[in-house]
Amino acid sequence: LSELGSESAKIKAMGIMDKLSTDKTVKVLNILEKNIQDGSKLSTLLNHNNDTEDEERLWRDLIMERVTKSADACLTAINIMTSPNMPKAVYIEDIIERVIQYTKFHSQNTLYPQYDPVYRVDPHGGGVLSSKAKRAKCSTHKQRVIVMLYNKVCDIVSSLSELLEIQLLTDTTILQISSMGITPFFVENVSELQLCAIKLVTAVSNF
Secondary structure, three states: OHHHHHHHHHHHHHOOHHHOOHHHHHHHHHHHHHHHHHHOOOOOOOOOOOOOHHHHHHHHHHHHHHHHHHHHHHHHHHHHHOOOOOOHHHOOHHHHHHHHHHHHHHHHHHHHHHHOHHHOEOOOOOOEOOOOOOHHHOOOOOOHHHHHHHHHHHHHHHHHHHHHHHOOOOHHHHHHHHHHHHHHHHOOOOHHHHHHHHHHHHHHHOO
């Protein structure tokens, strides 16, 4: 899926995606939807029910692998849809909604807690950490897999703004995209995502 994501970006840049058979392209999109769905609601927080730290890490690595795979599926699907001169059949509403759901869920539940401590859940219970959790104390070190996921989400958000310029979407979908585009501005340390969100919000306002 990672290779498929990068290859689809190359084919999109070359402007030859529309040369592929529409039926085959739609079949690929339907397969991608299953892969997006697989990781769209997975929590990447450590499973404290496990006995050892090693088990927790192993569990988290497996979850992150599925989440990353789903991100690659999102990118591939959106690369297909935003390629030049694509037939109407590729703009499948369910898949677009899956991409948005995935992006919203993992922005809020995986990325924001990693980049901004205010969004972290208190491990001792009591929900989100209070404002006493100073942002200044946030560690700048990030796991490679988190940085990779962050970059993929930035690409997805940026590509969604391209999609808005190509395809008419339902009011419900536009509302979801609007909310996804506004939220990053309330989060610290996600400047790249905020830049992509500006592009997205602009596209929504021009819709």
